[in-house]
Amino acid sequence: MELTLLGTGTPEGLPRPGCPCAACAVSVGPRARAATAVLVDGALLLDLTPGAVLAGARAGHSLAGVRQVLLTHPHDGPAVELPPGLPAAGRVPDGQELAVISGHRVRAVPMDAPGTGYEVTGPDGGRLLYLPPGGAPAGTAGMLAPRPYDMVLADVLGRPEALARLRASGAVGPTTDVIAVHLDHDTPPGRELERRCAAAGARAVPDGTTVLVGEYHAVPDLPRRTLVLGGARSGKSYEAERRLAGFPEVVYVATGGSREGDAEWAARVGLHRERRPSSWRTVETCELVPLLVEGGPPLLVDCLALWLTDAMDRAGAWDDAVWAATGRGELAERVAELVAAVRSTRRTVVAVSNEVGSGVVPATASGRRFRDELGRLNNAVAAECEHVLLVLAGQALVLKD
Numbered sequence: 001m002e003l004t005l006l007g008t009g010t011p012e013g014l015p016r017p018g019c020p021c022a023a024c025a026v027s028v029g030p031r032a033r034a035a036t037a038v039l040v041d042g043a044l045l046l047d048l049t050p051g052a053v054l055a056g057a058r059a060g061h062s063l064a065g066v067r068q069v070l071l072t073h074p075h076d077g078p079a080v081e082l083p084p085g086l087p088a089a090g091r092v093p094d095g096q097e098l099a100v101i102s103g104h105r106v107r108a109v110p111m112d113a114p115g116t117g118y119e120v121t122g123p124d125g126g127r128l129l130y131l132p133p134g135g136a137p138a139g140t141a142g143m144l145a146p147r148p149y150d151m152v153l154a155d156v157l158g159r160p161e162a163l164a165r166l167r168a169s170g171a172v173g174p175t176t177d178v179i180a181v182h183l184d185h186d187t188p189p190g191r192e193l194e195r196r197c198a199a200a201g202a203r204a205v206p207d208g209t210t211v212l213v214g215e216y217h218a219v220p221d222l223p224r225r226t227l228v229l230g231g232a233r234s235g236k237s238y239e240a241e242r243r244l245a246g247f248p249e250v251v252y253v254a255t256g257g258s259r260e261g262d263a264e265w266a267a268r269v270g271l272h273r274e275r276r277p278s279s280w281r282t283v284e285t286c287e288l289v290p291l292l293v294e295g296g297p298p299l300l301v302d303c304l305a306l307w308l309t310d311a312m313d314r315a316g317a318w319d320d321a322v323w324a325a326t327g328r329g330e331l332a333e334r335v336a337e338l339v340a341a342v343r344s345t346r347r348t349v350v351a352v353s354n355e356v357g358s359g360v361v362p363a364t365a366s367g368r369r370f371r372d373e374l375g376r377l378n379n380a381v382a383a384e385c386e387h388v389l390l391v392l393a394g395q396a397l398v399l400k401d
Contacts, residue, residue, distance in 0.1 A: 002123035006055035009033030041101035072132035073115035133182035136162030148173030156180035160245035168248035178202035200246035223386035230391035292341035304353035
């Protein structure tokens, strides 16, 4: 099957009309995106959007051969005028199948939000799945396929858990070409868009791009080891969570644990839990080495600074005499053991740590000791990671890639 993406934006398009935000301000020229619409083999049109005929002409395709127009989601605002010669647009009831005269077979996939997803099988046997904006499959019923889809077009950035569900059900595999559509102004265009898509195992393409279903496209894999650095409230934890949002069965390793009687800490922990996918499992521990050594799903470690606090507690590092006598050596051994486990792990790991070297010099010897040791730990872990990010004011800066 040959697909032409006439548009790849949200129903409002990008830039949004009248929106003064920074993302919309730079979404001009080749970065502008019309509402998502997909032309399949010149015969099937998924979603009818304003300017579809002109968009097709710009991409070198005519809509004169379209035999079926299917809608995936409710269309707000004035009705879209049907271009001359096109059949009336409609929707297939959930779970029903439609045979198109062109030889394509379409099955409607139920969504957990208003709209319909479509599984399209071409005359050549190629299979694609197209999901509406803001939509994810309603459970896994009917999604377990004998083999993964060749291509998936989905709201990857708006609903990353949809991709996680598809991966968990086997509908998305290592060879599935995942293309992000329904792109909105929540993600700045350019390198940031590419980075976020790559973290989800997906790619974004410009409007008018023609792709072949089943054709292999190398998408940057999520690095096995990623270190996310940042100051307090910089957004580093959110950035780390976002990098694994499209993957099921993530193990979230909380090194801070619980603090009895501390309501403020409990509120912080609660906020973190609320924004994590329900499929993630939380483990509260500072014993990171066994988790890194054993196999399993990806690990998200938040954070190394609290791990170091625990390690220094165990070594008696806060007491100057103990530190000089035995603490320094004990801590060095524990750090070396952790770094060696990071180096040899076969699991995907995203670790969070504080960057404290740019702040005020601590007033106490123990405070300066912690700052120095955390700097050394960050250096050592970063050296073993394929990817290192520094998050400032919610903006991720790539230090190592």
